[in-house]
Amino acid sequence: MIESTFWGFLLRCGQGAVEAALTLLVGVVVAGVFRRMLGPAGTRRLFGSGFKGLFRGWLAGMLLPVCSLGVIPVAREMRRAGVPGGTVLAFVLAAPLLNPLSFLYGLTLAEPVVIVTFAALSLVLSTLAGLLWDRVFARATDAAESDELARRADAEPLPPVGLKRVLAVFVTAARELAGRDLAFYAVGIVGSAALSAALPFGSLQHTMHHSDKSSPLLMTALAVPLYSSPLPGMMKIGLMFEHGNSIGAAFVLFALGIGTSLGTLVWLFTDFGPRRAARWFAAYVGIILAMGYASEPLLYDTRKAEADHTHAFDDYSAPFPAGSGGPAEVRAKLAEKFGPLEQPAGYGFLALLALGLVARRADRAGRLERWLTAAPAPDRARSRWDVVVPGPVLGAIALLGLVAFSVVGAYLYYPDRRQCFEDMRAVHAEAVVAARTGKRDEAIRHLEHWDLLTRKLQVGVYIRDLAVTGEQAKASDDLREELEEVRDALIARDTDGAQARLPKLEAAYRACRDAYVTP
Numbered sequence: 001m002i003e004s005t006f007w008g009f010l011l012r013c014g015q016g017a018v019e020a021a022l023t024l025l026v027g028v029v030v031a032g033v034f035r036r037m038l039g040p041a042g043t044r045r046l047f048g049s050g051f052k053g054l055f056r057g058w059l060a061g062m063l064l065p066v067c068s069l070g071v072i073p074v075a076r077e078m079r080r081a082g083v084p085g086g087t088v089l090a091f092v093l094a095a096p097l098l099n100p101l102s103f104l105y106g107l108t109l110a111e112p113v114v115i116v117t118f119a120a121l122s123l124v125l126s127t128l129a130g131l132l133w134d135r136v137f138a139r140a141t142d143a144a145e146s147d148e149l150a151r152r153a154d155a156e157p158l159p160p161v162g163l164k165r166v167l168a169v170f171v172t173a174a175r176e177l178a179g180r181d182l183a184f185y186a187v188g189i190v191g192s193a194a195l196s197a198a199l200p201f202g203s204l205q206h207t208m209h210h211s212d213k214s215s216p217l218l219m220t221a222l223a224v225p226l227y228s229s230p231l232p233g234m235m236k237i238g239l240m241f242e243h244g245n246s247i248g249a250a251f252v253l254f255a256l257g258i259g260t261s262l263g264t265l266v267w268l269f270t271d272f273g274p275r276r277a278a279r280w281f282a283a284y285v286g287i288i289l290a291m292g293y294a295s296e297p298l299l300y301d302t303r304k305a306e307a308d309h310t311h312a313f314d315d316y317s318a319p320f321p322a323g324s325g326g327p328a329e330v331r332a333k334l335a336e337k338f339g340p341l342e343q344p345a346g347y348g349f350l351a352l353l354a355l356g357l358v359a360r361r362a363d364r365a366g367r368l369e370r371w372l373t374a375a376p377a378p379d380r381a382r383s384r385w386d387v388v389v390p391g392p393v394l395g396a397i398a399l400l401g402l403v404a405f406s407v408v409g410a411y412l413y414y415p416d417r418r419q420c421f422e423d424m425r426a427v428h429a430e431a432v433v434a435a436r437t438g439k440r441d442e443a444i445r446h447l448e449h450w451d452l453l454t455r456k457l458q459v460g461v462y463i464r465d466l467a468v469t470g471e472q473a474k475a476s477d478d479l480r481e482e483l484e485e486v487r488d489a490l491i492a493r494d495t496d497g498a499q500a501r502l503p504k505l506e507a508a509y510r511a512c513r514d515a516y517v518t519p
Contacts, residue, residue: 003326004318014330032172068260069263080149097255098118177356184263211306245307420460
């Protein structure tokens with residue numbers, strides 16, 4: 001039992017790190033853009049204050065592909081620039097919830113009206129949270145403190161035009177990645193892994209029912225310490241709609257499971273003060289629960305048959321049953337998670353972290369930053385690379401570039417139908433052979449990968465054709481249902497039952513292929 005818990009904890013830590021790598025990279029680079037290109041004054045102008053600032057904080061958050069950990073360096077830079085606390089919090093709470101990739105995913109796998117409603121509620125939620133801070137929990141000295149922070153930030157010179165300015169962004173990103181915030185990232189990932197390891201394998205499969213009025217409360221207890229990046233979180237929400245689970249619990253998962261983590265809370269308590277931040281967060285959770293319970297009767301699809309059990313929350317509990325698990329299983333599952341799209345982000349994260357650690361150790365006095373921000377000599381000849389572009393323009397281009405990156409990433413992460421079925425063919429063969437030969441763990445792993453490919457297929461078709469037909473959606477649902485039945489039998493160690501269902505799985509696979517492949 002202890003050994004299974006240990007290996008499960010290590011696996012969840014590794015999966016969380018892989019999941020967070022890309023959004024953390026985006027977060028530190030955006031923070032570098034704010035500091036070295038946009039500048040403190042430009043950052044304050046970008047976000048503004050009052051109601052305008054709260055709305056801009058929400059809008060900027062919706063456009064940036066960051067998670068509840070990747071938002072921390074951006075929020076720290078906003079605080080440093082003197083952006084009001086309510087606006088910072090509105091951004092922090094809105095940024096992880098939706099981005100172009102996860103929004104498309106949600107539109108495809110759940111009812112579009114529900115996802116659009118969740119997006120609209122995120123605006124209401126972040127605005128209320130910002131107003132709550134500014135009007136109830138703010139101190140009389142907060143405005144003066146923000147002015148003092150702005151004055152100090154404005155005193156730091158911006159890098160001169162040219163390559164130095166670009167280099168300064170990455171040097172700042174590297175140093176900040178290896179700085180204090182690294183502890184917040186570790187708390188978020190390790191805390192979430194500890195939660196998963198503490199919950200027995202499969203213990204959440206019979207929870208979050210629509211008929212159980214305590215489902216939103218149970219999800220709150222799980223979601224507060226949980227770390228989830230937007231895309232996997234939206235996948236869980238899609239599964240909840242598919243299985244007829246509680247809408248209120250889905251909204252809590254959306255607002256708290258995707259929107260916050262233990263790392264976010266520790267940062268919040270550190271930078272805003274533990275006592276008033278704790279009271280503010282308790283009020284924020286109360287607002288979320290009220291919205292969740294109110295949305296249940298309005299958004300629940302009565303046409304959905306409520307499933308008796310679900311695998312949507314298996315990632316939030318121990319990955320191995322008692323008496324199983326080990327280094328080989330951990331390596332296999334991590335290799336599956338660390339795919340071709342995750343590898344560049346993972347290696348880039350490690351390279352930037354190593355650069356930051358070296359810079360902090362070898363240049364503690366900050367000589368490199370002083371050289372990068374030093375004004376050029378008056379008689380120095382300007383290089384052809386020293387194109388004068390205003391900092392705010394560069395900052396806006398960088399932010400729009402991140403949005404474009406999200407769109408391109410959507411097409412890469414969700415391949416076209418031909419590539420999806422090419423990948424499915426290999427996974428299908430591996431899964432069936434493993435199930436027939438009694439290789440239980442290997443078969444379960446391939447079935448889970450196959451299930452993910454069916455979801456990528458739907459989204460890939462949606463973003464290219466702007467529609468998924470009813471026949472295609474039904475064929476995907478039927479295939480996923482058969483995959484779940486075989487997987488359930490294997491988890492229950494019913495090898496004969498799993499093998500008996502293989503013909504139905506094959507038929508569902510052929511029907512899905514016929515529905516999607518254009519004659």
